[in-house]
Amino acid sequence: MTWIVLGEKNGRIQLVxxxxxxxxxxxxxxxxxxxxxxxxxxxVDESQQIQPxxxxxxxxxxxxxxxxxxxxxxxxxxxxxVKDLTTREDGLIDYIKPQSIARRSNQDEIDLxxxxxxxxxxxxxxxxxxxxxxxxxxxxxxxxxxxxxxxMFFHQMLVCGKTGRGKTVALKYLAQYFxxxxxxxxxxxxxxxxxxxxMNKRSLTKNSSLLNEWKMLGEKAHGxxxxxxxxxxxxxxxxxxxxxxxxxxxxxxxxxxxxPEALIGLLNRISDIGAQNLPNIFRFWQELRRKEGNGDNFTxxxxxxxxxxxxxxxLHFRTLNSRGDESDLTLHRGTFENIRRCFDxxxxxxxxxxxxxxxxxxxxxxxKMSVIDVAVRNGSQFGSILLRHLLHKIVNAKxxxxxxxxxxxIIDEVHQFYNSDASSxxxxxxxxxxxxxxxxxxxxxxxSQNPSDIPRGLSSVINSKIFFKSDTTLAKSHGILIxxxxxxxxxxxxxxxxxxxxxxxxxxxxxxxxxxxxxDGD
Amino acid sequence: MDxxxxxxxxxxxxxTPIENISAxxxxxxxxxxxxxxxxxxxxxxxxxxxxxxxxxxxxFTSHSIILLGNNDFLPTNLLxxxxxTRSKNITDKSSYIKYSNDPDMDSKKDYIKxxxxxxxxxxxxxxxxxxxxxxxxxxxxxxxxxxxNKFLEKDTIPIxxxxxxSSNLVTDNVASLKNKYNSDMHxxxxxxxxxxxxxxxxxxxxxxxxxxxxxxxxxxxxVSPQRVEFHIATFDKYNDIIPSIMDLIHYFVLVQGSxxxxxxxPIAVAEKYARDTLNxxxxxxxxxxxxxxxxxxxERFAW
Numbered sequence: 172m173t174w175i176v177l178g179e180k181n182g183r184i185q186l187v188x189x190x191x192x193x194x195x196x197x198x199x200x201x202x203x204x205x206x207x208x209x210x211x212x213x214x215v216d217e218s219q220q221i222q223p224x225x226x227x228x229x230x231x232x233x234x235x236x237x238x239x240x241x242x243x244x245x246x247x248x249x250x251x252x253v254k255d256l257t258t259r260e261d262g263l264i265d266y267i268k269p270q271s272i273a274r275r276s277n278q279d280e281i282d283l284x285x286x287x288x289x290x291x292x293x294x295x296x297x298x299x300x301x302x303x304x305x306x307x308x309x310x311x312x313x314x315x316x317x318x319x320x321x322x323m324f325f326h327q328m329l330v331c332g333k334t335g336r337g338k339t340v341a342l343k344y345l346a347q348y349f350x351x352x353x354x355x356x357x358x359x360x361x362x363x364x365x366x367x368x369x370m371n372k373r374s375l376t377k378n379s380s381l382l383n384e385w386k387m388l389g390e391k392a393h394g395x396x397x398x399x400x401x402x403x404x405x406x407x408x409x410x411x412x413x414x415x416x417x418x419x420x421x422x423x424x425x426x427x428x429x430x431p432e433a434l435i436g437l438l439n440r441i442s443d444i445g446a447q448n449l450p451n452i453f454r455f456w457q458e459l460r461r462k463e464g465n466g467d468n469f470t471x472x473x474x475x476x477x478x479x480x481x482x483x484x485x486l487h488f489r490t491l492n493s494r495g496d497e498s499d500l501t502l503h504r505g506t507f508e509n510i511r512r513c514f515d516x517x518x519x520x521x522x523x524x525x526x527x528x529x530x531x532x533x534x535x536x537x538x539k540m541s542v543i544d545v546a547v548r549n550g551s552q553f554g555s556i557l558l559r560h561l562l563h564k565i566v567n568a569k570x571x572x573x574x575x576x577x578x579x580x581i582i583d584e585v586h587q588f589y590n591s592d593a594s595s596x597x598x599x600x601x602x603x604x605x606x607x608x609x610x611x612x613x614x615x616x617x618x619s620q621n622p623s624d625i626p627r628g629l630s631s632v633i634n635s636k637i638f639f640k641s642d643t644t645l646a647k648s649h650g651i652l653i654x655x656x657x658x659x660x661x662x663x664x665x666x667x668x669x670x671x672x673x674x675x676x677x678x679x680x681x682x683x684x685x686x687x688x689x690x691d692g693d
Numbered sequence: 694m695d696x697x698x699x700x701x702x703x704x705x706x707x708x709t710p711i712e713n714i715s716a717x718x719x720x721x722x723x724x725x726x727x728x729x730x731x732x733x734x735x736x737x738x739x740x741x742x743x744x745x746x747x748x749x750x751x752x753f754t755s756h757s758i759i760l761l762g763n764n765d766f767l768p769t770n771l772l773x774x775x776x777x778t779r780s781k782n783i784t785d786k787s788s789y790i791k792y793s794n795d796p797d798m799d800s801k802k803d804y805i806k807x808x809x810x811x812x813x814x815x816x817x818x819x820x821x822x823x824x825x826x827x828x829x830x831x832x833x834x835x836x837x838x839x840x841x842n843k844f845l846e847k848d849t850i851p852i853x854x855x856x857x858x859s860s861n862l863v864t865d866n867v868a869s870l871k872n873k874y875n876s877d878m879h880x881x882x883x884x885x886x887x888x889x890x891x892x893x894x895x896x897x898x899x900x901x902x903x904x905x906x907x908x909x910x911x912x913x914x915x916v917s918p919q920r921v922e923f924h925i926a927t928f929d930k931y932n933d934i935i936p937s938i939m940d941l942i943h944y945f946v947l948v949q950g951s952x953x954x955x956x957x958x959p960i961a962v963a964e965k966y967a968r969d970t971l972n973x974x975x976x977x978x979x980x981x982x983x984x985x986x987x988x989x990x991x992e993r994f995a996w
Contacts, residue, residue, distance in 0.1 A: 190765065224766070224962060227950020235725050238948055238958060240766045 172310070174202060174248060176271040184213055184267055187221075188246035195220055195246050197305055199298035199678050201276035201284060201315075202250060204267060209257045211267050212276055212284040213250035214675060218300065220244045253675050254284040277309045281317065285675055291318035292348040293388055295680040299653075299667075302660035306680055314387050321353060323635045323671040324579055324614035327605050329649065331622045332639025337664040339366050341637065342581055342618055343684035346370070350395055350540050355577035355612075357540040358561070360554055361400075362583045367542045368414050370687040371398040378690060381683045394686045395540050399533075402544040403553050404526030405519050422543075423523035424556060426471040428530075430563045431457065432493075432599055436555025436588065437513045448500060449510055451490035452478070458491055471521035475514040481507070516549045517556070529557065531564035535574040551587040558588055562600040569611040577612040580604070585617050586624035605632045622649055634671040637679070639664075652677070701830035701837065701906055701922075702898040707866035709895060711907065714867065716889040719911065724944025727937055732850075733820035734761045736959030737812055740967035741804070742976045746985035749778030750796045753976045754804055756811045757967035759959050760820075766959070768966040771811045772973070775803055805833045809840045818847040821938060823945075825960045827855045828906050828922045838904075841924045850931050852938065853922040854957060862896055862908075881910035881918040888913065890939055895925070911939065913946035914955050 174186040174196070186202070195218050196202075204211040226241035257265055276284070281296065293316045296307040307315040324345075332338035346357045347370070361367040373392035376382065385391060400414055404421035431450035438446045456477055460469040481488055486502045502510075534541050545554030568574045582588065589601060604613050617625050617633065622645050625633070630649075638646040638653075640661040646653060653667040661667065665680050683690075728734070735758055742753040756771040777796035778784060784792040793799040809829075816822050822844065829837045844851045863877045864870045874880040881891055890911035897905030905925040912918040921942065928935060948958040956964070981987065 224965070226948070229950035230948045233721070233947060235721055235944065235947060238728060238761070239764055240761050240962075241948065241958070243765050 172275060174246070174273040176204065176267055176269050176273060178269045179267065180249075183216060183249040183251055186213075186248040186250065186273055188248075192246055195300065196248060196275070197298035197300035197303075197307075199296070199300075200307055201253075201281050201296075202248075202273040203276040203280050204271045204273045206265075206268070206271060209255070209259075209265055210280065211252055211265070212254040212256070212280055213273065214253045214284070215248050215250045217249040219247050221247050256283065275310050276315075278313065278315055281307075281315055285317045285673060286320075288318040288320045288673070290352070291321045291323075292345055292352075293318050293682070294676075295384065295682065296676065297665055297678045297680040299657045299660055299665070299678055302656060304660065304662045304665045304678075304680075314384065316388070317673070317676055319670055319676075320672045322609075323673070324349060324353070324577075324616075325609040325612060326634035326671045327608060327614065327629070327632055328616045328635040328637065329622060329625060329633045330616055330618045330637045330639075331620065331641050331646070332666070333620055333641055335663065336639035336641070336661070337666065337681060338618060338620075338639050339583075340664065340684050340688050341639070341666070341681040342583075342616060343367070343370065343687050344681050345616065346540060346579065346581060347395060347684055347686050349577070349579045349614075350397075350538055353577055354537050355579055356534060356536055356538070357579045357581065358534050359540070359542045359581035360558060360583055360588070361542050361544045361546055362551070362554070362587060363546050365413065366546075366583070367581075367687065368400050368544060369689075370395045370540055370542070371415065371418050372687060372689075374683055374685055374688040374690075376683055376688070376690040378683075381690075384680075384682045385685075388682060390682075390685060392685050397536070397539040398542075399539070400542045400544055401529055401533075403520055403547055403550065404523040406544075406547040421523075421526040422529045422557075423526040424471070424521045424553075424560070425528040426457070426474060426521050427461070427469055428528060429521075429556070430560050432563065433556045433559035435599070436557075436559045437517050437552055438510060448488075448490070448502060448506070451492050451498075451500075452488045454493070455489045455491035455497065471514075472518050475511075475518060478514065479511055513552070517552055520549075520553045520556070529561065531561065531568045531574070534561060534565065535568060535576045535578060537576050545587075555588045558582070559599060559601075562604060565613065566600045566603055566611070569613060575612065577614070579614045579616065581616045581618065583618045584624065585619060585626065589626050601626075602628065605629050621645065635669065637666045637668045637670075639666045701828040701834070702896070702901075702904040703830040703834055704899050705830075705896045705905070706899050707862050707894060707896050710867070710892050711895050712892045714892050716885050716891065719888050719890055719913075719943035720940045721888070721944045721947050723937060724940035724942070727941045728761075728944060728948075731821075731937075731941075733817050734823070734959055735759065735816050735820050736823040736825075736957065736963045737808070737816075738825040738960050738963040738967050739804075739808065740964065740971045742971055744976050744980045744985070745988045745991040746980060747988060748780060748783055748985050749776055749790070750800070751776040751976065751980060751985075752800045752804070753971065753974065754807070755967040755971040756808055757963040757970065758812065758815050759963040759966065760817065761959060766962050766966075768963075769815050770966060770970045771807065772970060773803070773807050774974075774976075775800060802832060805829055806836060809833070809836050812851075813840050813843045816844070816847075816849055818849060820849050821941070822849055822851045823942075823957050823960050824851060824853045825856075825956070825964070826853060827858075827920075828853045828924060841926060845926060845930060850927060850934075850938065851924070852927075852942070854960065855920040855922065856917075856956070858920060863891075863894055877910065877920070878917055882912065885910065885912040885918060887915050888943065890921075890943075893928075897925070909939075911943065913943050914952045916952050916955055919946075919955070 172192045173189045177185040198218050200215045202213045224241050296315045298305050349355045359367045371394045373394045400419050401422045404423050431454040435446050486507050490498045636649045643655040643658040650669050651667045668679050670676050739756045744751045752775050754773045758769045760767040776790045777793040784790050859876045861876050864874045864880050891909045893907050893909045906922050907928040908922045910918040945957040949961050
């Protein structure tokens with residue numbers, strides 16, 4: 172199949188199909204033009220049919236058959252040149268001459284056009300054309316893939332999409348790559364059902380096209396070897412969610428060790444400034460107990476009582492800030508009541524003797540995937556505190572170079588843990604990670620049905636965005652160039668993307684994750 | 694191109710209608726069936742650019758043949774460029790420049806010769822050939838007869854179409870129609886309903902009756918009719934399938950589907966290719982770049 176260059180118009184190369192082309196080349200496909208040793212690789216931006224003979228419709232209206240010859244169609248293409256492979260040294264750019272012949276690009280040429288990433292999770296390049304999703308193929312009908320750059324993990328990512336469109340499956344695929352190929356560690360927060368809880372098991376599917384994709388990648392379904400699900404000791408998820416006993420580990424929060432800033436995770440509907448008071452009040456109490464060395468009184472329940480007793484002292488508190496300065500403050504009655512109410516539901520997560528406390532040494536292990544299951548009663552509060560606590564510990568460990576294991580943190584429905592309008596102070600270590608993740612090898616993937624759930628201050632530091640079928644307006648506001656019709660027609664697993672350091676990849680299809688996905692009927 | 698001086702046969706007269714003067718229905722459905730697989734179908738049209746200069750006149754012509762392929766129209770084109778001048782000084786400088794006392798007449802002769810030779814050489818055997826323009830007589834009469842014989846040897850059926858004509862071969866020679874109509878076309882338009890043809894008429898050489906054409910008028914849409922011409926040898930040889938061919942012609946005019954340009958569809962496509970290939974060279978620019986000074990009318994109206 173070949174196309175002929177007509178010329179350049181408005182910065183795009185126009186081509187028309189030769190007679191051997193029997194259909195439209197979908198938008199997003201790649202074409203190669205060879206001229207001697209020079210090659211030009213083009214990406215199809217528009218693809219339409221034209222009818223060179225423009226037959227009249229009158230004959231059909233008369234119930235007569237049309238002339239077959241009149242029904243000839245041709246494919247007119249507008250394409251961007253994305254890569255010139257030239258030996259030219261005079262500083263000029265080669266012409267793409269009219270009447271040059273173009274053909275579909277092969278995998279090697281597309282790799283060059285994409286920037287030639289040697290490593291990275293492989294995804295399929297895809298197109299959306301006339302409300303149809305298709306995987307790109309070469310002349311030999313082989314699926315075209317590209318490697319997402321590994322560096323994208325450390326420039327923060329956003330994955331959006333409506334329920335059931337492939338968002339979680341893609342996250343699992345990326346997580347498995349990070350653990351197995353990058354020798355990193357993954358910390359994922361499971362917020363609903365058993366989404367991330369069975370990554371130790373190999374995926375199951377009977378879908379022939381998905382199986383073909385695996386075959387094409389040279390991969391087979393397999394679970395993650397080192398996989399642990401951490402869950403609040405108050406819940407027995409092994410029974411309720413069918414999790415293997417040997418990978419489930421109950422955990423608790425230790426009031427003696429908890430980072431005071433992590434307690435902000437408890438608070439809802441309190442202003443940032445109001446919320447900032449709690450860590451200093453808690454830190455003062457924590458230091459007091461440490462000095463007293465009284466184990467019996469060193470529980471979260473005891474702190475809750477200590478806090479409530481302030482009612483007898485006109486809501487007056489002694490505080491200790493992170494620099495070690497003592498001070499006094501008086502809480503507003505509303506703030507006081509609000510904090511006190513939050514304690515009621517949090518007490519059960521602390522100081523459970525039958526469970527262990529989680530810290531950074533449990534997480535920062537090469538080749539391990541850790542999932543914290545917060546899809547339980549009051550789980551978001553538990554998750555909020557634990558996530559803040561762990562992030563603080565991880566940042567500390569990285570700062571002190573105690574660990575150099577790359578870590579990927581997957582936070583689903585981040586708004587459950589951080590307010591969408593949280594200030595950078597309220598975001599704390601999360602803000603630090605997002606801005607300095609690259610140097611510390613910490614990556615964060617935010618996942619949400621609604622991208623506006625992402626804390627506003629972090630939007631600007633998220634460099635890769637992957638949108639499965641979701642709201643077009645929101646996608647556009649994140650720099651995804653896709654029409655409403657195209658977005659609406661994205662099938663399961665297909666996504667519009669803007670990937671860090673991979674600007675040519677516009678529509679992607681993620682392979683089925685090798686672990687933790689169980690297709691209906693299997 | 695006006696070929697009034699090239700009427701075929703040159704010394705002709707309308708002898709007789711060869712069937713009752715009446716209107717005959719055409720069957721487009723039958724034509725539709727014949728359009729695919731009956732015989733190969735070819736069509737011819739041309740397009741001409743003229744440049745009138747002080748030094749002489751040039752004619753740039755695209756002759757176009759279309760063959761109906763399996764899924765596409767297959768084009769063949771011949772481009773010719775002639776320059777005619779009365780200046781010996783100019784013709785002495787190049788053998789490609791033609792000396793002519795009457796460039797208009799000479800250009801027509803060259804055009805007709807090129808057209809006929811092009812058709813004879815490129816139309817496939819056993820085909821039906823639709824040609825835009827009349828059967829040609831005049832000075833090139835012998836070439837025309839030679840071509841007709843060649844076509845018949847190849848089992849090719851040449852059929853000629855005249856869209857615009859003020860001739861009154863019928864209305865001047867049929868007593869009941871005399872002085873009642875401006876032209877044959879005028880008569881045929883009023884006489885025919887859409888989807889009908891007139892009876893066939895024979896127009897023959899006064900001396901040699903074998904030099905004759907058979908023609909009729911047909912009306913596919915309610916617009917000016919067209920004349921279809923057969924050489925008598927063609928008509929005689931293919932007499933049994935002529936009615937089917939007329940149905941095919943009617944179908945092709947319906948396929949064209951334009952009341953503004955109601956041509957046989959393959960001829961209309963041949964015309965598109967003729968026009969497009971003519972645009973490959975800008976004659977105006979070519980002549981000016983060659984130093985030919987355009988006449989005032991050439992500058993104002995071109996051709």
